[in-house]
Amino acid sequence: AQSVTQPDIHITVSEGASLELRCNYSYGATPYLFWYVQSPGQGLQLLLKYFSGDTLVQGIKGFEAEFKRSQSSFNLRKPSVHWSDAAEYFCAVANTNAGKSTFGDGTTLTVKP
Amino acid sequence: GAVVSQHPSRVICKSGTSVKIECRSLDFQATTMFWYRQFPKKSLMLMATSNEGSKATYEQGVEKDKFLINHASLTLSTLTVTSAHPEDSSFYICSACPSALVYEQYFGPGTRLTVT
Numbered sequence: 001a002q003s004v005t006q007p008d009i010h011i012t013v014s015e016g017a018s019l020e021l022r023c024n025y026s027y028g029a030t031p032y033l034f035w036y037v038q039s040p041g042q043g044l045q046l047l048l049k050y051f052s053g054d055t056l057v058q059g060i061k062g063f064e065a066e067f068k069r070s071q072s073s074f075n076l077r078k079p080s081v082h083w084s085d086a087a088e089y090f091c092a093v094a095n096t097n098a099g100k101s102t103f104g105d106g107t108t109l110t111v112k113p
Numbered sequence: 114g115a116v117v118s119q120h121p122s123r124v125i126c127k128s129g130t131s132v133k134i135e136c137r138s139l140d141f142q143a144t145t146m147f148w149y150r151q152f153p154k155k156s157l158m159l160m161a162t163s164n165e166g167s168k169a170t171y172e173q174g175v176e177k178d179k180f181l182i183n184h185a186s187l188t189l190s191t192l193t194v195t196s197a198h199p200e201d202s203s204f205y206i207c208s209a210c211p212s213a214l215v216y217e218q219y220f221g222p223g224t225r226l227t228v229t
Binding site: 032036041042043044045046049090094095100101103104105106108 | 117119147154155156157159162204206208216217218219220221222223225
């Protein structure tokens with residue numbers, strides 16, 4: 001069975017500082033991986049995805065993520081955080097046969113002025 | 114592109130009544146739609162997979178007679194919470210998948226259901 005672990009429940013960074021959100025997955029085949037962002041009371045917005053190819057993927061809003069098969073990780077990074085980045089971030093892995101995704105428990109990002 | 118809407122965004126109903134939530138893909142066709150439930154400070158819990166033209170597939174522990182799903186067309190799926198109880202109060206989110214990419218989901222903005 002597939003699973004996703006986001007080890008950090010809550011992260012606080014200062015505006016302008018760099019950010020890394022961790023994600024570890026478990027999946028028997030080549031994973032399809034996603035990062036989503038959710039603002040309070042809203043749905044999820046896709047930040048970026050990895051299906052194959054270059055292991056460093058670029059997304060919207062200046063985010064990037066790196067797929068590391070050897071570490072079963074897909075960490076999200078941003079070089080300089082903005083106050084508007086404060087939100088909930090979810091990592092997900094898709095079952096390519098059934099299409100269903102499994103989500104991590106999320107990481108809450110707080111940005112200090 | 115890839116916009117998904119949900120209606121209503123918020124609904125308050127009394128115990129024992131039924132509530133219908135609509136999920137629409139506005140600019141693409143969606144053979145598959147998913148319905149999730151999200152508790153406060155929690156991740157998304159998949160409730161069911163909705164396929165156009167066939168019965169929905171429910172996850173283990175989700176009562177299909179309580180949460181009725183109808184995927185009427187390639188752009189519309191509905192979730193009806195029947196005989197609602199306060200414990201059904203939650204944030205319900207749908208997602209829709211472009212026909213050719215079933216694992217790439219686009220999410221609706223969610224519906225906040227409060228049962229009094």
